[in-house]
Structure formats: structure tokens, C-alpha cells
Amino acid sequence: MYPKRKVKSDRERFLEAFKKKVGCAPEVYVRRKLASGMNEEELSKLYDMLAIEIARRASCTAIRYADVLKTPEPKELCMQKAASFRVPVCEKCGANMVLRTGQSGARKGQRFWGCSNFPACRYTKNYEEKKL
Numbered sequence: 001m002y003p004k005r006k007v008k009s010d011r012e013r014f015l016e017a018f019k020k021k022v023g024c025a026p027e028v029y030v031r032r033k034l035a036s037g038m039n040e041e042e043l044s045k046l047y048d049m050l051a052i053e054i055a056r057r058a059s060c061t062a063i064r065y066a067d068v069l070k071t072p073e074p075k076e077l078c079m080q081k082a083a084s085f086r087v088p089v090c091e092k093c094g095a096n097m098v099l100r101t102g103q104s105g106a107r108k109g110q111r112f113w114g115c116s117n118f119p120a121c122r123y124t125k126n127y128e129e130k131k132l
């Protein structure tokens with residue numbers, strides 16, 4: 001019933017193709033660009049174009065920019081991240097926070113830190129642009 005060799009998932013195929021083309025995982029690529037001070041809007045366009053092209057060639061589904069930073073982090077990245085990109089921890093539940101852009105209401109268009117446990121935890125924090 002099941003094939004002997006584990007079939008690679010769509011996601012695994014994309015990650016493999018991305019690494020082959022760019023030399024690192026999508027998340028590492030995105031965080032490096034952010035750490036170098038690249039505008040998030042520009043980066044999201046640049047990344048999505050790249051990801052779609054890679055996915056097209058590898059016949060798999062692209063992991064879009066919006067989902068890249070939601071992926072669980074590889075261990076080797078944690079140290080790198082600590083050095084270049086500080087992610088705050090939710091003061092309410094202790095989970096890592098993620099950078100979001102307001103879709104509506106008072107924060108529309110503004111960047112802020114939201115808890116990764118959202119919607120279970122609705123704690124947010126102002127995002128301050130850091131000069132690197």
C-alpha cells in the first residue's frame with residue numbers, strides 16, 4: 001500500500017529546490033535580507049517572484065513570503081538569528097512573537113509584533129525600526 005521510499009512532500013521539494021538555487025533555506029534568506037535593512041514590502045515582492053519561479057521549475061508549490069517566517073526554525077538558525085534579528089517573546093504566554101502588518105483598524109499598514117499563538121493569545125507589541 002505504501003511506497004517503500006518516503007515520497008517527498010510538496011513542501012520538501014520546494015525547500016530543496018530553493019536551497020539548490022539560492023544556497024540557503026527561504027527563512028534564512030528572508031531574515032538575512034531583513035537584517036541587512038531591506039524594506040519588507042520590497043523583500044516580499046522579490047522573494048515571492050523568486051519563490052514562484054523556483055516552484056515553477058521544480059513543479060511544486062511555492063512557500064509564499066507570508067508563510068516563510070511561520071516555519072519552525074532549524075536549530076542552526078537560532079544562533080544566527082540571535083545575533084542578527086531579535087525576536088521578542090510574548091509577555092503574556094512566552095511564545096515567540098512574529099512581525100505582522102496591520103490589515104485593518106488602528107494599525108492598518110503598520111508593522112507590529114503579534115504573538116505566534118494568535119488567535120489564542122492576542123498580545124501585541126509596537127514594532128520599532130532598528131538601525132543596523
Ligand SMILES: [Zn+2]
Nearest residue numbers: 090093115121
Ligand atoms: Zn502570547
